[in-house]
Amino acid sequence: MKIRAARFLLVPCLLLSILVFWGQSLAQGKAAAAPRPPLKVFISVDMEGIWGVVHGNQCSSDSPEYQLARKWMVQDTNAVVQGLFEAGATEVVVNDSHGSMRNIIASELDPRAVLISGSPKPMSMMEGLDFSFAACIFVGYHARAGSAPAILDHTISGAAIYSIRINGIEMPELGINAAIAGYFNVPVVMLTGDTETCRQARELLGQSLVVVPVKEAVNRLAARNYARDKVLADFRDGARKALNSLKGFQAYKLQPPYQFEINLHNSQQAELGVLIPGVRRPAPRTLTFTSQDYLEGFKLMRALIALAGVS
Secondary structure: OHHHHHHHHHHHHHHHHHHHHHHHHHHHHHHHHOOOOOOEEEEEEOOOOOOOOOOHHHHOOOOOOHHHHHHHHHHHHHHHHHHHHHOOOOEEEEEEOOOOOOOOOHHHOOOOOEEEOOOOOOOHHHOOOOOOOOEEEEEEEOOOOOOOOOOOOOOOOOOOEEEEEEOOEEOOHHHHHHHHHHHOOOOEEEEEEEHHHHHHHHHHHOOOOEEEEEEEEEEOOEEEEOOHHHHHHHHHHHHHHHHHOHHHOOOOOOOOOEEEEEEEOOHHHHOOHHHOOOOEEEEOOEEEEEEOOHHHHHHHHHHHHHHHHHO
8 A cells, every 4th residue: 555655646746847847948948039138339439549540631531541541440440349249239339420420431340230420410429329228439539639648639629629618527529428428328338549538538437447549649640559450459358348347337427507618719719609598608719508408518519619610
């Protein structure tokens, strides 16, 4: 009787084990088949901070030197894109952010990346960014106006802008654009450019920012360019490191109200801007205004810079 009872108990135990094993197998199958959550990365690409670029002629479409600089630009970008996909990115959007914003050779860009080109764009160098992105990267950026030594230092418009301050902080383009990323809760995780630009970026955005210097300025129009193959390898490694360390970054945020101060090169450049309601002129070549919304303030700032260019 004891043997028969033991056999009687053994059957349901075996059935239970089979059911448990089958359930675990189904769960594992479903987990394996589940799509990865999206990991979108936004790249803004300027030109003055690209490897090899040391003179304005290389950034101007009417110069014979421009075509070669365009190739360096797409090569720098592709190295970063490659590192991002190796680190698990599911989508990479590249925004051409220099001058006419038609510089990157589209046919040579990594085919996995989405390219935004042309101008004008509502958000300029940050066009295409929104809340769906996990990270932002600046490639080929330059130092703010008045920096030395730094290659082709300027802030947005070399012809009009002496300096821009937001909430009392003198901003390079990287800071202005990082605050746009912060508006969408997107952290800036990596930057490439000359050594002074990298220094300014870490000073403003934090020492955890992954920076890849490509050259060291001798003066505004001369630099010691680092070994090309090593720079491209550093781009790939830096992109992988930045994305793998994503949880350690925070978005750069300024607090409202946002106080904008635009200092121009001469007083004539302030004449048209002061006609806009809400814009003040506390000094002959200075325009100021306050905004509760950073993007609205950014767009008004761009409009004032455009007016300064035709004054």
